[in-house]
Amino acid sequence: MSTGQAEHAPATIDDLADFLVDNSDADAAEPTDEEKDQPSEESDEDNSDEADDKADPADDESPDEDEEAEDAKEQTSLKFKVPVKGEDGADTTIEVDEKELVAGYQRHSDYTRKTQELATKEREVTQVLTTKLQEGQSYYMQQAQMAHAAVRQFAGLKSPDEMAQLAHIDPAAWVQEQQRERYVAATLQQIEHGLQRETAEQENTRKQNESQAYEEAWTELKKDGIDKTALKKVFDTMRDKYQVPNERLATVMDPKLVRIMRDAAAYQELKDKKAAVTKKAQDAPKLPAQRQSVPKQVQRDQALNKRFATGKAKLSDLAAYIANS
Structure with a gap:
């Protein structure tokens, strides 16, 4: 009795080999019932290999991360010695790390900026109040x-x-007039005292403003290295070169104007030095003309011609002359 497998069985050895090759995948893909019941060692090994493969990159990267963490820790652990004032006012030195040093510098910079802004606003407010006053x-x-002028004009004092x-004609009216005159005089005196007081306050305010402007001007000028001697030199140049009177120079309180005058004085000084150097160069004795060196061949030819001219030439001179010719 023939089956389906027998009908399709290979006839020769070559056909059998081809049949086995063609059906190898199918045999591997369809395990038997016994193979299904047994645990797969290959799958477990494959899973363990995959787990190892997944774990290996983490293991490889962990040393680098540890090194980076150690480097970062070394960077943040840098210490710097900083001199500071102690609670008792004495100088002392403390150690701070890099982060604290940077944070302290940022706080100091921010404090300085805010202090400068506050000082600028204070000067502006003071200037406005002074102007209003x-x-x-x-x-x-x-x-x-x-x-005062109106009281004197309309009081009608006798x-x-x-x-x-x-007083001779009407004593009672004279008494009333005297009382009125005393009242008017007291009113005028009160107005005059107020004028004198305001004048004194204005003068005091002016002197205070000048003193403050004087101090602020010197504070700015000292930053540029301008002292009283240098300022006097600048003012002397302004007076001599630009005919600026001393009275006007005495009222200069703006550091910007002083810087402009300093640059102008430096320019004038440079011009004077240039003129002096030019005149000195013109008055200096002339240097002799530089003698040009005569080539050696020309020197030899001249010596040879001289010997021929004086009749002192030799056979070697004649040979040299013929060779040169």
Whole structure:
């Protein structure tokens, strides 16, 4: 009895070999029932290999990460010695790490910037208040002067002769006029005292402003290395070269103007030095002309011609002359 397998069985050895090759994948893909029940050692080994492969990169990277962490720790652990003032005011030295040093510098820079901004705003506010105060004082002085003139004009005070005549004619009216005159005089005196007080305050404010401007100007000029001697030299140049009077120079309080005048004085000094050097070079004695060296061949030819001219030539000279010719 023939089966389906027998019908398709290979006839020769070559056909059998081809049949086995063609069906090798199918045999491996369809395990038997016994093979299904047994645990797969190859799969376990494959899984362990895959797990090892996955674990290897982490193991390989962990030393690098440890080295980077150690490097970072070494960088952050750098110490610097910084001199500071102790609580008792004495100088002392402490050690700080890099992060603390950078943070301290940033805090100091921020504090300096804010302090400068605050000082600038304070100067601006002070300038505004000073201007308003001066305007108020000027207005008060103007109004007080006008009031003083108005009181004197409209009071209608009598002259001494008129008062004597009034006392003779109407003693009661004379008493009233004397009281009125005393009241007017007291009012005028009060206005005059107010004017004097405001004048003194204006003068005091002016001196304070000048003193403050003087100190601020010197603070700025010292940053440029300008002291009183250098400033006097600059002012002398401004007076001599630009005919600026001393009275005007005495009122200069702006450091920017002083810097401009300093540059102008330096330019004038450079011009004077250039003129002096040019004149000195012109007055200096002329150097003799440099003698040019005569080539050796020309020297030999000249010596040879001289010997022929003087009749002292030799056979070797004749041979040399023929060779040169």
